[in-house]
Amino acid sequence: MDITDLQRNPLAEFETWFDLAVKSGEKHPDAMTLATCTKGAVPSARVVLYKGLSKGAFRIFTNLESRKARELISNPRAALAFHWKQLDRQVRIEGRILSMPRKEAEKYFHSRPRTSQLGAWASKQSTVIPNREALIGRLRHYEMLFEGREVELPKHWGGFLLVPERIEFWIDGEFRLHDRFEYTRKVPARGKPGAWKRVRLSP
Ligand SMILES: Cc1cc2nc3c(=O)[nH]c(=O)nc-3n(C[C@H](O)[C@H](O)[C@H](O)COP(=O)(O)O)c2cc1C
Known part of the structure; x- marks a missing residue:
């Protein structure tokens, strides 16, 4: 594969790869x-779910008091890695973290199954709990609290946006001679990101 086989916009290329991964029968x-x-x-590091792009940023949803959230808030830079076994491909993404607007988080929260919404209330993610019963007890409490009405978005739950500065596409190759294509750009704290540059990397 040659670099010119990839699209100039790495976000468009990512979406093409993601579609291929979905169609490949990959479980997650x-x-x-x-x-x-x-x-x-x-x-x-931990595994989370990719929840689509929002104006070119990767969406992540989580508990805002969890370990990851505390780290993302105090040091707003992060990296993501996808590995699609069926395709023998990897995508690596690095960039700046922004908090997701509450409206956007709320819209997503209400699109989730009611049980997941209640689970977000029940779990004080990343804190110590005595046993599973304690967790189920909290779930029952919130089931009763919100009975017959919409589950509110908890203050401690929301999303982050990763604005990419680097995206690398990796494809398994024969004799370990893999293809690696790296796209980079500058993302200033304020203002528009620069243009993407791309190069091929040695495997
Ligand atoms: C397949 C998979 C998907 C997951 N998706 C999420 C997710 O979208 N958000 C989340 O907060 N945790 C998710 N988790 C759980 C995290 O891996 C992690 O255990 C949890 O978020 C606590 O991490 P922390 O203590 O570093 O904050 C997922 C785990 C797996 C295995």
């Missing part, structure tokens, strides 16, 4: 590793 094509870092440069 939307599962991606999210790496965050504390202010003191201690990294951590």
